[in-house]
Amino acid sequence: MPHLIILDASHNQLTDFFGFQPPKNLKEVNFSHNQMSVMKELSAYSTLTKLNLDYNSFSAIRGLEKCKRLSHLSLAHNNISRIRGLDHLPLRKLCLRGNVIQKTENLQTLCNLQFLDLSCNRIQSLSGLQNLHLLGNINLESNLIGEVKEAAYLHDLILLREMNLLRNPVQDQDDYRLAVIFLLQHIVLLDQHTVTAEEKVSAVNKYDPPLEVIAARDHMTHLVYHLMQPQVIFDSTLPSLDAPYPMLVLTGPQACGKRELAHKLCQEFSDYFAYGACHTTRGPYYGEEDGSDYHFVTEEEFQNMIQMGQFVQTMQYGGHWYGLSRETIERVAREGLACCVHMELEGVYSLKNSYFEPRYVLLIPTVVDNYVCFLKARGFYSNAQMETAVSRIDLYTKINRESPGFFDSVIPCDDRAEAYRTLKQLVKEYLGLEEHVGGSESSSITPDNTSTNATGELLPTNTTEATDLMDSYSRNYQNKIQAKMTPQQTPAEMTSNHIRQQLIREALSGKSPGAYAELFQRSAPTAPSSLPSQSQPLPGPSSSPMRPVGLSGPDPDEDSSSEESRASSGLSMRSSAGALSAESPARGSDAGSGHNIEPLDMSMLGQDRDSYRGHTDSGLTPDAPRSVSERVSPTLPSSPGRPGANVKPVLPPIPSGRKTNDSGSKQ
Numbered sequence: 002m003p004h005l006i007i008l009d010a011s012h013n014q015l016t017d018f019f020g021f022q023p024p025k026n027l028k029e030v031n032f033s034h035n036q037m038s039v040m041k042e043l044s045a046y047s048t049l050t051k052l053n054l055d056y057n058s059f060s061a062i063r064g065l066e067k068c069k070r071l072s073h074l075s076l077a078h079n080n081i082s083r084i085r086g087l088d089h090l091p092l093r094k095l096c097l098r099g100n101v102i103q104k105t106e107n108l109q110t111l112c113n114l115q116f117l118d119l120s121c122n123r124i125q126s127l128s129g130l131q132n133l134h135l136l137g138n139i140n141l142e143s144n145l146i147g148e149v150k151e152a153a154y155l156h157d158l159i160l161l162r163e164m165n166l167l168r169n170p171v172q173d174q175d176d177y178r179l180a181v182i183f184l185l186q187h188i189v190l191l192d193q194h195t196v197t198a199e200e201k202v203s204a205v206n207k208y209d210p211p212l213e214v215i216a217a218r219d220h221m222t223h224l225v226y227h228l229m230q231p232q233v234i235f236d237s238t239l240p241s242l243d244a245p246y247p248m249l250v251l252t253g254p255q256a257c258g259k260r261e262l263a264h265k266l267c268q269e270f271s272d273y274f275a276y277g278a279c280h281t282t283r284g285p286y287y288g289e290e291d292g293s294d295y296h297f298v299t300e301e302e303f304q305n306m307i308q309m310g311q312f313v314q315t316m317q318y319g320g321h322w323y324g325l326s327r328e329t330i331e332r333v334a335r336e337g338l339a340c341c342v343h344m345e346l347e348g349v350y351s352l353k354n355s356y357f358e359p360r361y362v363l364l365i366p367t368v369v370d371n372y373v374c375f376l377k378a379r380g381f382y383s384n385a386q387m388e389t390a391v392s393r394i395d396l397y398t399k400i401n402r403e404s405p406g407f408f409d410s411v412i413p414c415d416d417r418a419e420a421y422r423t424l425k426q427l428v429k430e431y432l433g434l435e436e437h438v439g440g441s442e443s444s445s446i447t448p449d450n451t452s453t454n455a456t457g458e459l460l461p462t463n464t465t466e467a468t469d470l471m472d473s474y475s476r477n478y479q480n481k482i483q484a485k486m487t488p489q490q491t492p493a494e495m496t497s498n499h500i501r502q503q504l505i506r507e508a509l510s511g512k513s514p515g516a517y518a519e520l521f522q523r524s525a526p527t528a529p530s531s532l533p534s535q536s537q538p539l540p541g542p543s544s545s546p547m548r549p550v551g552l553s554g555p556d557p558d559e560d561s562s563s564e565e566s567r568a569s570s571g572l573s574m575r576s577s578a579g580a581l582s583a584e585s586p587a588r589g590s591d592a593g594s595g596h597n598i599e600p601l602d603m604s605m606l607g608q609d610r611d612s613y614r615g616h617t618d619s620g621l622t623p624d625a626p627r628s629v630s631e632r633v634s635p636t637l638p639s640s641p642g643r644p645g646a647n648v649k650p651v652l653p654p655i656p657s658g659r660k661t662n663d664s665g666s667k668q
């Protein structure tokens with residue numbers, strides 16, 4: 002039969018293998034379900050494209066080396082224990098189902114392979130499959146694969162669409178499916194079930210969450226824990242509904258100088274800013290004092306603080322926790338000062354979800370070598386820590402490039418002295434300050450023509466006059482700043498603000514317990530894009546920028562409630578009962594008064610993004626290094642505003658009647 006093309010000799014009792022003269026064009030042969038046990042040399046059958054030898058008794062693959070057209074080979078249900086003898090064959094489909102294979106070996110030269118069936122074997126590892134770049138479908142059902150990480154060998158096979166791992170021990174692992182989907186992000190069918198878009202999103206959010214997701218979770222955690230505590234209205238961080246409590250956040254990669262600059266700024270502008278010391282679980286470096294740079298706490302104390310809802314935001318950095326507590330901000334606010342803090346990018350994201358609306362200044366190294374030298378000179382950091390810090394420069398510059406306005410200003414920090422000068426200038430512009438001309442070098446900065454000398458005394462020596470002057474000046478100053486910074490409001494914004502003010506007034510005066518919920522909606526996300534100041538204002542007679550809103554408004558009710566609340570250190574109320582009480586914020590006492598607060602399950606809110614990142618390159622990898630000029634496009638201090646703002650942005654004013662009240666005693 003020299004012209005035979007297809008031969009089907011299946012389901013017989015043949016024991017001999019290819020015992021006939023090779024037909025010239027024989028392409029497809031089916032010898033399945035016979036009794037053959039030894040494969041022969043098939044070099045004479047070089048035209049073969051499909052060979053089916055299922056259900057025989059072969060124990061080894063051999064004799065196929067010359068079959069240079071063989072694209073389909075099936076040896077299912079034999080006794081094959083090792084994969085070999087297939088090198089460089091043009092196989093597109095290979096089925097070795099139902100053998101006793103333990104290793105996925107000697108497959109790397111099958112570069113045309115698209116379909117691989119290794120089901121019902123004894124395979125434990127997928128090592129050896131990582132180079133099959135055309136592989137689109139792999140069946141590994143009923144094997145001994147026990148670890149999700151084995152799927153990482155297939156991570157780079159971007160054409161892989163279907164995979165079957167049913168009846169493997171790995172199926173018993175928690176979140177097995179999400180983990181595999183995370184590792185094989187191109188897959189569409191896993192274990193015979195379609196992979197949904199929701200599963201893909203969940204997988205990424207679980208194992209490599211974007212910064213926004215981390216921040217949202219962090220915010221959600223603290224908000225939930227906070228709401229589980231007796232609620233306190235912090236009068237001192239509530240200057241009014243429209244003038245957010247002023248805060249300055251210096252951000253940038255570790256040791257870029259932000260902490261040093263924050264301290265310096267707070268020292269020089271001590272009438273305006275105070276340093277907000279975060280809590281951390283890391284131990285103090287040499288020379289660091291508790292309460293000055295950080296509040297150093299144990300892991301247990303930190304976790305307790307989380308559960309007591311004391312943080313506004315937290316983050317883990319270098320294996321340690323860092324967190325900014327409400328009390329830290331509040332302590333500064335009670336002094337009538339703006340809080341100045343420093344933090345990493347994740348903290349900024351998280352803070353942007355809170356009801357605080359700080360100004361964010363990015364301090365960024367532009368000469369990486371100098372930055373590395375500085376890190377080395379500090380002597381605190383391991384190579385890995387330094388690498389992380391350097392790699393995060395790109396993260397900051399990427400955000401700055403891709404999200405204009407995310408940072409209010411960007412200052413290169415290679416030269417710390419220069420960076421401080423720029424920062425100081427920026428702050429002075431924000432606050433509309435002038436330095437006292439002819440004053441001593443160490444005079445601290447005060448509004449316009451008022452200054453203090455080195456010992457902290459007010460320069461006008463008549464105390465009564467000085468205080469009056471201060472008060473009246475401050476009032477004018479407040480109004481001036483407020484008028485300058487108040488963006489023109491659309492009628493919708495004005496109506497919304499009016500309603501919110503009304504609700505607050507009712508809540509503060511106890512008239513409307515139901516309005517408490519509205520109060521806490523202040524915690525809703527305040528992403529930059531949603532800020533009123535960002536939207537283009539509509540012109541209109543009712544939106545005069547000169548009209549101060551909030552505390553300085555003419556409403557007598559508002560003033561009295563404000564006075565009242567100023568007099569007390571804070572009203573407290575239970576979020577659950579919704580009843581106002583005059584108790585001071587109860588830390589311990591309320592906790593023990595019959596309210597059994599169920600701790601939140603942290604695992605539900607937790608972030609296990611490191612778990613699988615080690616197996617892939619798809620983590621938060623920094624951008625490829627770019628040239629310095631490309632990497633940094635600093636926003637000049639002269640235009641520090643948020644995009645779309647119609648007025649030159651200034652720091653929101655310091656709550657009126659606080660700092661001014663204290664200023665005498667402080668100085």
Ligand SMILES: Nc1ncnc2c1ncn2[C@@H]1O[C@H](COP(=O)(O)OP(=O)(O)OP(=O)(O)O)[C@@H](O)[C@H]1O
Pocket residue numbers: 253254255256257258259260261279280283314315316318323324325343344345346347348349381
């Ligand atoms: N609450 C916070 N949220 C986010 N990041 C924070 C917070 N507090 C501190 N950080 C940042 O965590 C990083 C590590 O802080 P740490 O003080 O341990 O490092 P450092 O080597 O002293 O660096 P630096 O000089 O920048 O403070 C710093 O970049 C710091 O700004």
